[in-house]
Amino acid sequence: xxxxxxxxxxxxxxxxxxxxxxxxxxxxxxxxxxxxxxxxxxxxxxxxxxxxxxxxxxxxxxxxxxxxxxxxxxxxxxxxxxxxxxxxxxxxxxxxxxxxxxxxxxxxxxxxxxxxxxxxxxxxxxxxxxxxxxxxxxxxxxxxxxxxxxxxxxxxxxxxxxxxxxxxxxxxxxxxxxxxxxxxxxxxxxxxxxxxxxxxxxxxxxxxxxxxxxxxxxxxxxxx
Numbered sequence: 641x642x643x644x645x646x647x648x649x650x651x652x653x654x655x656x657x658x659x660x661x662x663x664x665x666x667x668x669x670x671x672x673x674x675x676x677x678x679x680x681x682x683x684x685x686x687x688x689x690x691x692x693x694x695x696x697x698x699x700x701x702x703x704x705x706x707x708x709x710x711x712x713x714x715x716x717x718x719x720x721x722x723x724x725x726x727x728x729x730x731x732x733x734x735x736x737x738x739x740x741x742x743x744x745x746x747x748x749x750x751x752x753x754x755x756x757x758x759x760x761x762x763x764x765x766x767x768x769x770x771x772x773x774x775x776x777x778x779x780x781x782x783x784x785x786x787x788x789x790x791x792x793x794x795x796x797x798x799x800x801x802x803x804x805x806x807x808x809x810x811x812x813x814x815x816x817x818x819x820x821x822x823x824x825x826x827x828x829x830x831x832x833x834x835x836x837x838x839x840x841x842x843x844x845x846x847x848x849x850x851x852x853x854x855x856x857x858x859x860x861x862x863x864x
Contacts (some may be wrong), residue, residue, distance in 0.1 A: 649842050649845065649846070650842070650846055652842060653839050653842035653843050656836075656838060656839035656842075657839045657843075659832075659835060660683065660832055660835055660836045660839055663832045664680055664683040664684070664832060664836070665680065667828065667829075667832055668828040668829075669828070669829055670828070670829055678739055678742045678743055679829075681738070681739045682829065682833060683832060683833060683836050684731075684735045685732060685735035685736050685739055686833075687833070687836045688728045688729070688731045688732035688735060688840070689728075689729075689732045689799075690837045690840070690841070691728045691837070691840040691841050691843075691844045692725050692726075692728035692729045692732055693725075693799075694841055695721050695722070695725030695728060695848070696721070696725035696764070696791075696792055696795060697792070698717075698721045698848075699718045699719075699721035699722040699725060699788060699792075700789055700792040702714045702715075702717040702718035702721065703718045703784070703785035703786075703788040703789055704785070704789065706718060706782075706785045707782065707785050707786070710778075710781065710782070712781070712859070715781040715784070715785070716852055716855050716856060716859075717848075717852060718784070718785065718788055719771070719784070719855070720848050720851040720852045720855060721848050722764065722767060722788065723768075723848075723851060724844050724847050724848045724851070725764070725844075726765070726768075727847070728840070728844060729757070729760070729761045729764070733757060733758065733761065736754070736757075740754075752802055752803045752806045753799065753802075753803040756798035756799050756802050756803060757799055759794075759798050760791075760794060760795045760798045763790075763791045763794050763795070764791050764795075766787075766791075767784065767788060770784060770787055771784045
C-alpha cells in the first residue's frame with residue numbers, strides 16, 4: 641500500500657500527460673479573434689502559473705510551520721518547493737513571451753501583469769540569494785522562512801491584485817473577460833486544460849520530492 645501511495649501519483653501524472661500532450665496539439669480548440677491557434681498555449685502558459693502558485697504556496701506553508709516549530713526537514717521542504725515554483729514561474733514567463741509575440745506583436749510590453757510577474761520572480765530570486773548569504777544555520781532558516789512569507793504575499797499582490805486595479809492586456813484582468821467567460825472554452829478545451837493543471841502539479845510534487853531526497857542525502861553526507 642505504501643508503495644502504491646508513494647508512486648501512484650507519478651503513474652497518474654504520466655498517464656494524464658499521455659492524454660494532454662497530443663490533445664494540446666491536435667485537439668479541438670476555440671479559435672478566438674487575434675488568438676487563433678495560439679490559444680493552444682493556454683495548456684502551457686496558464687497551467688505553468690497554476691502550478692507555480694501552488695508550489696510557492698506549499699513552500700510558504702512549510703516556512704510558517706518552520707517558524708512555529710523549527711525543523712531542518714521543514715526548511716528543506718520550503719526551499720525545494722520554492723525551487724520548483726521558480727522553475728514553473730520561469731516556464732510561465734517564457735511561454736508568455738512566445739504567446740505575446742504572436743498576439744501582441746512583441747514578447748514584452750509595459751503591462752501591469754507582466755511587470756508584476758517579473759518582479760515576483762526577482763523577489764523569489766532574492767530569497768535564494770539571502771539563504772546563501774547567511775552562514776549560521778539557525779539564523780538562515782528563520783530569516784529565510786520570514787522572507788518566504790513576504791515573497792508569497794508580494795506574489796499575490798503583484799500578480800493577483802494589482803492587475804485587477806489597473807489596465808492590462810491580460811484576459812481576466814483590467815476589465816478584460818477571462819477565458820472561462822467564453823462558453824465554447826468550457827467544453828472541448830476544458831477537458832484538456834483541467835487535467836493538464838493536475839498533471840503539471842503532480843509533476844511539480846514529483847520533482848520537489850526528488851530534490852528533497854537529494855538535499856537530505858547531501859546533508860547526511862556532510863554530517864558524516
